[in-house]
Amino acid sequence: MSKRPLDVRRVTGLVNHGPTVLVSCRHAGRSNLITLAWATPVSMDPPMIAIAVAPARFSHDLIARSGEFVINVPGSGLLRPVWHCGTTSGRDGDKFRGAGLTEIRGSAVQAPLVGECFGHAECRVIHAPTTGDHTLFVGEVVAASVESSAFDGGLRLRRPYHTLHHLGGSRFLTSAGTQLSPV
Ligand SMILES: Cc1cc2nc3c(=O)[nH]c(=O)nc-3n(C[C@H](O)[C@H](O)[C@H](O)COP(=O)(O)O)c2cc1C
Numbered sequence: 001m002s003k004r005p006l007d008v009r010r011v012t013g014l015v016n017h018g019p020t021v022l023v024s025c026r027h028a029g030r031s032n033l034i035t036l037a038w039a040t041p042v043s044m045d046p047p048m049i050a051i052a053v054a055p056a057r058f059s060h061d062l063i064a065r066s067g068e069f070v071i072n073v074p075g076s077g078l079l080r081p082v083w084h085c086g087t088t089s090g091r092d093g094d095k096f097r098g099a100g101l102t103e104i105r106g107s108a109v110q111a112p113l114v115g116e117c118f119g120h121a122e123c124r125v126i127h128a129p130t131t132g133d134h135t136l137f138v139g140e141v142v143a144a145s146v147e148s149s150a151f152d153g154g155l156r157l158r159r160p161y162h163t164l165h166h167l168g169g170s171r172f173l174t175s176a177g178t179q180l181s182p183v
Contacts, residue, residue: 035086
């Protein structure tokens with residue numbers, strides 16, 4: 001191998017390939033959606049997932065005030081709604097309507113689930129440290145569900161449930177290896 005120095009501001013590109021998720025939240029009767037590339041499991045028992053959300057996001061306030069969020073995992077066919085929720089703010093309108101997505105009730109939290117996504121993790125915030133220019137909301141997973149036909153009997157996701165992975169800018173890769181761009 002021949003290594004070269006990497007600009008530290010671009011190092012996220014090395015580890016950014018987890019599934020891009022739609023995080024839903026709700027506070028004081030207002031639901032919202034935000035697209036996130038930075039979401040990761042951080043504990044198995046109890047199950048915990050952390051998301052990094054910049055304070056400027058409308059969703060940041062809703063999650064901080066409600067103490068809840070839901071991770072919704074979109075299949076690659078949802079690239080356009082994922083892009084919409086990552087490039088518009090809930091301050092300017094209802095993103096469920098704007099993205100053509102359906103709010104459904106969760107089983108353990110007030111935040112809605114996204115009906116079109118195939119997997120859901122309902123989370124309660126238990127820590128929220130500041131990490132540089134983001135807040136790391138660490139959520140304990142209090143309920144989860146998945147489309148019954150998503151896995152092929154093992155841990156491999158079937159075709160309509162291939163996940164989206166953000167490469168940077170408007171470039172995505174599906175878990176099947178196809179490059180996609182919404183613009
Ligand atoms: C593919 C993609 C990944 C993103 N990942 C993050 C992220 O991990 N953290 C974050 O704070 N913003 C992220 N964003 C930006 C927010 O989704 C974007 O600012 C959104 O418009 C905020 O919506 P809100 O103001 O309704 O909360 C991402 C955007 C895209 C398109």
